Amino acid sequence: MTPSTRRLSGPRLARLPAVLLLAVTGGCFSPDASPAVPVPGPPAEEAALCRALDKELPTTVAGHDRSDPEPGSALTAGWGDAAIVLRCGVPRPERMSDPQADAVDVDGVNWLVEERDSGPRFTTTYREAYVEVTLDERFRHDIGPLADFAAPVADTVPPSL
Template sequence: MNIFRHRSLALLAPALLIAVAGCSSADDATVAVPRPDARTAPLCRQLHRELPGKVDGERRDDPRPRSVYTAGWGGPAIILRCGIVRPPKMIDGKVAQGDDPNAIGGGVDGVDWLMEKHDDGSWQFTTAGRRAYVQVTLAKELSGPDDSSEVLIDLAPAVKKAIPEGIASMR
């Protein structure tokens, strides 16, 4: 049974829709840098080269420490990390079936995502069905039903080009 649903974010509950607004400087943003394995690291480096200069209208503003495994836009508003460890809610690269209402699967422009709302109000999106796990975190201050899908739409071409479909390493 394929528990991962392919549909646009526009069809998901409005609560999933996040808009980017109210940003601060990335000089204040720090992020844990992933340590991808030897198979995943080249994919993440390729993704770094493919990432857009703007996401949802926000300019690229990478967090500290600078790394080819992380990127940011609009200060700490949108943070991308490549080569993370497999999220516990994924099995064989797909969203695990479960009763967690804060974690669902969905697809945007040919990229599948595990979408998780955290207790602090922030959202985290992790690619599924790709040879490397790419995580995008949106700050809790981001909300609004109209522009949210733009973040994932803007990132989809780079993810599709750099990270082939398949199952990422188990680590």
Template sequence: MNIFRHRPLGLLAPALLIAVAGCSTADDTSGTVAVPRPDAKTAPLCRNLHQVLPGKVDGQRRADPRPRSDYTAGWGNPAIILRCGIVRPPKMIDPKVAQGDDPNAIAGGVDGVDWLMEKQGDGTWRFTTAGRRAYVQVLLPKKLSGPDDSAQVLSDLAAAVRKAVPTGLASMTG
């Protein structure tokens, strides 16, 4: 079931106000990121996405993390991190999220791309595409703390996601 089909996109503005209280990558200082292992159907979509990603996001220049991969990208330092071909987040099938009863997971959309916004244990947030044939995850560094920051990041990435990752059901395994 697509949890976003019945969720109003008007939830995005309040969600972004909550979400930007502090966003971070798993390790802002290492410059390394766990590389996803997408399946055979997902990998070409992620490689296509890698080719069309913008050179700047939220005014930050592209600075891809290590190890270099067609499944990861980054901008700035500390980096905004994108990972394509991740495994479906468990919250995407959680009935509490679908009903709007989980304050740590909120559905919303930006510029034609639906996102699951999840609050992490350390208070940061991650964003994962929904309703696309590949799961694309975006992690923001703590320095992006204003409501316009996360909205701008997702807006800057939306055209590339729409172009490279068609709508539909993603593989459960990435």
């Protein structure tokens, strides 16, 4: 939308259709718009692993169809209405240095577990690129979606030495 210097008031404002008035006062929103997700900036070697992972990711995870976030990138992927978001090539989480940190192994892929108000975040450990998966609150006590990522991660992101 472009800014306008024209002001609407009085009878002119009353003639605007309710939908247009709602869009003007509530901001513009498109139900088809993908959520914005920061794209990681890994070194070239990690980015290459992430591009390979992107090609192997499933089209459906936990009953949600793939719907990638904006801006489009081979380093990010999403399913559902941002219920599940994957970012590849993220920095090593600080929490990974904590010996008390929780982790879970899902089909041979180890994940650091971080609880957040918006839902859990999981980051692969012992891999040449860090893969992060965030789940919204619907998955607060459900690691099931990680099973859909285990084979693609294991096949494309080698263990670190």
